[in-house]
Amino acid sequence: MSLLQVEDVGVRFGGLQALQGVDLEVQQGEIFGLLGPNGAGKTTLFNVISGLTAASCGRVRWRGASLAGLSSHRIARLGIARTFQNLRLFNSLSCLDNVLVGMHQHGRQPPLAALLQTQAFRRRETQLHQQAQELLALFQLEAAAHQNAASLSYGDRRRLEMARALASRPQLLLLDEPAAGMNPAEKDELRELIRRIRDQFKLTVLIIEHHVPLMLGLCDRLAVLNFGQCIALGSPDQVRRDPAVIEAYLGGGA
Amino acid sequence: MDAGLLEQMLLGALLGLSVYLPLRCGQLSLATPGFFAIGGTVAALLSTRLPALAGSGSTYPITSVLLEMALAALLTGVLALGLGRVVLRLRGIYLAIATIALVEILRVVTLNLEFTGGALGIFGIPQPFDSAAGYAAFTLALLALICWLCDRLEKTRPGRAMAAIRDDELAAASQGINTADTKLLAFVLSALVAGITGVVAAHFLNSWNAKLGNFDASITTLAFVVFGGSRTWLGPVFGGLLLTALPELLRPVGDLRLIVFGAVILVGPLFFPQGVITPELFKTLKRIMLRPPTPAAQGGKP
Numbered sequence: 001m002s003l004l005q006v007e008d009v010g011v012r013f014g015g016l017q018a019l020q021g022v023d024l025e026v027q028q029g030e031i032f033g034l035l036g037p038n039g040a041g042k043t044t045l046f047n048v049i050s051g052l053t054a055a056s057c058g059r060v061r062w063r064g065a066s067l068a069g070l071s072s073h074r075i076a077r078l079g080i081a082r083t084f085q086n087l088r089l090f091n092s093l094s095c096l097d098n099v100l101v102g103m104h105q106h107g108r109q110p111p112l113a114a115l116l117q118t119q120a121f122r123r124r125e126t127q128l129h130q131q132a133q134e135l136l137a138l139f140q141l142e143a144a145a146h147q148n149a150a151s152l153s154y155g156d157r158r159r160l161e162m163a164r165a166l167a168s169r170p171q172l173l174l175l176d177e178p179a180a181g182m183n184p185a186e187k188d189e190l191r192e193l194i195r196r197i198r199d200q201f202k203l204t205v206l207i208i209e210h211h212v213p214l215m216l217g218l219c220d221r222l223a224v225l226n227f228g229q230c231i232a233l234g235s236p237d238q239v240r241r242d243p244a245v246i247e248a249y250l251g252g253g254a
Numbered sequence: 255m256d257a258g259l260l261e262q263m264l265l266g267a268l269l270g271l272s273v274y275l276p277l278r279c280g281q282l283s284l285a286t287p288g289f290f291a292i293g294g295t296v297a298a299l300l301s302t303r304l305p306a307l308a309g310s311g312s313t314y315p316i317t318s319v320l321l322e323m324a325l326a327a328l329l330t331g332v333l334a335l336g337l338g339r340v341v342l343r344l345r346g347i348y349l350a351i352a353t354i355a356l357v358e359i360l361r362v363v364t365l366n367l368e369f370t371g372g373a374l375g376i377f378g379i380p381q382p383f384d385s386a387a388g389y390a391a392f393t394l395a396l397l398a399l400i401c402w403l404c405d406r407l408e409k410t411r412p413g414r415a416m417a418a419i420r421d422d423e424l425a426a427a428s429q430g431i432n433t434a435d436t437k438l439l440a441f442v443l444s445a446l447v448a449g450i451t452g453v454v455a456a457h458f459l460n461s462w463n464a465k466l467g468n469f470d471a472s473i474t475t476l477a478f479v480v481f482g483g484s485r486t487w488l489g490p491v492f493g494g495l496l497l498t499a500l501p502e503l504l505r506p507v508g509d510l511r512l513i514v515f516g517a518v519i520l521v522g523p524l525f526f527p528q529g530v531i532t533p534e535l536f537k538t539l540k541r542i543m544l545r546p547p548t549p550a551a552q553g554g555k556p
Contacts, residue, residue, distance in 0.1 A: 050428060076430035088425035090418045092485075101418040105430040107411045114410045115403070168430055 001064050003028045003204050004049070004172060008058035011044050011228075018044045019228045022058070026172070031198060031205045033219035035212065035239070037248060040225040042208045043085055046174050049206075050082045051075040062172075077105050081170035083161040085177045085208070091150035095141055095160055098149050099132040102167025132167065138197070139163045154181050162193075166201060173197075175207040179214055187211060191218050212249075216240060224248065257386035259502050264393040265455050266498030269471075270478035270490030271400055272448040277484045278408075279440040280420035282346060284472040285353035288360045289334065289445040291467025293326040293452020295364060298376040298462035300325065314380035314457070316392075323453045330449030331442055338441040342434065357472055364464040375463025379456055389458050396454065397491070400447060404487035407443075416440055481522040483529020492531050 002025040011019040019041045026032045034042045047053035049060050051072035060067045062078055070078075081102075090098050100107070107128055113121040136142045139159040144152060149160060158178055165173055175194070179187045191214060198205055209215050215222060216236040224232040224245050232242040239245055269286055276283040300322050301307060301314060307322075309315040341352045364370045371377075383389050407413045415436050418426040427433045456462045474497070482493025500518060504511035522530065 052424065052428075072424075072427040073430050073432050076428055082428055084425065088422045088428075090421035090425065092421055093414075093417055097414060097417070101414050101426070101431070102429050104411065104415060104418075109411065115406050117406075164429070 002026060003063060004206070005061040005064075006045070006049070006058075007061065009045070009048055009055045009060065010057040011041070011048060011053060012056045017228050019048070019055075019225075022225070022228075022230050024223050024230060024233060026204060026206055028204055029198075029202070030220040031194065031207065031218055033215045033222040034206065034208045034225060035210075035215055035222055035245075036225035039227075041228040042225055043176055044228075045225070046082060046176055046206075046208065049075075050080060050174060076168060079169070079171035080174065081165040081168045081172070082174035083158075083165050083176055083178060085180070087157055087161060089149040089157060089161060089164070091148065093149060094146050095136060095149055095152070095163075096129070096132055096145040098160060098164050099135050099167045100128060102164035103128055103132065105168060135163045135167055136160075138166075139193075155186055158182070162197075166197065169201075170203065172204045172206065175205060175209075177208055177210065179209055179211055187214055190214075194218060257390045259499060261386050261390045261393055261458055262502075263495045263498045264390060264397050265451055265458070266475075266478060267397055267491040267494035268393070268400065268447060268451040269475045270482060270494030271404060271487060272444045272451065273475045273479045274484055274487065274490035275404075275444040275447065276437070276440045277479055278413075278420060279416040279437050280423065281342065281437055281440065282350045283341075283353045283441060283444065284350050284476060285334075285337075285356050285441075286444065286448045286475050287467040287469075287471035288353070288357040289330045289448035290452040290455070290471070291357075291360055291364065291464070292330050292333070293323075293449035294456040294462045294466060295370055295376075295452075296326040296329060296449075297322045297453040297456035298379050299369070301380050301457070302376055302378060308380060313384060314382040316382050319382050319453065319457060323450045326449040326453045327446045330445040334442045334445030335438070338438045342437045342441060354469060354472060357467060357469060361464050361468055364467075371463065373464070375461055375465075377461045379460050379462065381460070382457055386458075389454070393454055396450070401487055401491065408486065412436065412439065477519050479529070481519060481526075481529060483526070483531040485528065485532050489529045489531040493529070 004026040006022055006024045009019055009022045010017070022045060034045065036042050044053060048055050049067070051067065051070055051074070055068070062080065067075055090101060093101070109121055109124060133142060133145060136145055139162060141156060141160055141163065144156065149157065152160060158181070162175070162178065178194070179190050182190060194205060194207070195218070197203060207215070207219065219236060221234060222236055222239045223230050224239060224242070226248040231244040231248060232239050269290060272286040272289070273283070301318065307315070307318040309318065337356065341349060341356070344352050365373055383392065415426065415431045418429065418431060419433050419436055423433055455466070478493035478497055479490045480493070481497055482491065483489030497519070501511055501515050504514055507514065
């Protein structure tokens, strides 16, 4: 069974059909890319999967069970984490606290133990802090652990969002334009980083990105969206040669 | 300083904490005076109508006050739980308006009911303490307890979740935080603090009427937090203590005091947009304390 199934998903915002009849399946362990011009509906599809936008028709299945009607925190608890295209960090919190918030669902402790600061409570908190520090180190943010998230550079903020998403120990990671605003060297680093975290954390990755060479080099499979419809699906080689994709990117007369 | 003023300041600090709790979660609730009024009314009714609570001594027993506090907490807690489910769906200024409406409804109901004494209110609430100093000591202990609870809350998981919701509710939900329940928790805690404070205030004031929980009080208590800061519990405590004391301390300047008071509330947010007490302030203080002494400070050698 595939990890994630998107079945005939459509989203309508008033008169705008943002997504229409999108079908795709994501297999365990793969890096699956979503390509498409601006306004193609990629982020809308992410929002449907993570429960921020309700699908007007069709459904999303997670390990075979429908996600319809589940609020976003329930979906997050199932093991689906995401980053945001327009960076949504907790700006008044330190980097460490941002990651600790990401660990929310694993940090539950008995309230009385938390009040009395029992030994077991403190041991667990230390453990959580260590895990958060390790995650920050993985993204080269350990030196900034106690800085406010707002004070970071743009690239660091993107990496912090990924660290926060990983903190929830997800099985599926949704990355919305993780390379936006990065220079070519940083993009190469990012590609290696995504591969590494996929192997290390046994992740499945669904990624939206505009940078086509990066996507062709990184993804196992790709889907191309245009005007809310899936116009191509397959391996990077298949997608690159697809006439519909060439038309969408270069125009009809090319 | 006389103990009566100190008692008022401590009550101010408690009300500041009550406004602060939802605000730390990003929720601008002005319902505090409403729950404060419920607490006060509960205390006034129970202590004047139930002879069983009065005890045999010359002063009203503390245990009865504690019992009133428990009942007020129960009542405000249950009410906040039910109301919160509905009103916390509103955001920002709309939540503020809905909670102002709640305060006004409670005020008008109290004003028109027979058993709450109508416009005159309830008189002769028995005194558990002989002096204002006794009240101040009791309230100080209560404030210390609630500050300690707030401190634990801020440094643990629910506190982090609240801060996350304040910064970005949608992103917080995406981290697996049940935002509705967390906001409700903050709202209920706020109601409990206000209700308990109302009980102490009713005994201290000796009488209780509908005027004590009005819209003015909503704004005054909000000013405590705006002035003091809403990042740590120290902010509203500082704001509550200072802004309650200020009008009294300014009495010598006569009618000018209202202008000075207004200016302080106006200038505060202008120079300290985050409130006076912020995490940055602590960092700066820490830096100053840890700075190695300069040669000049060690006593200059020739």
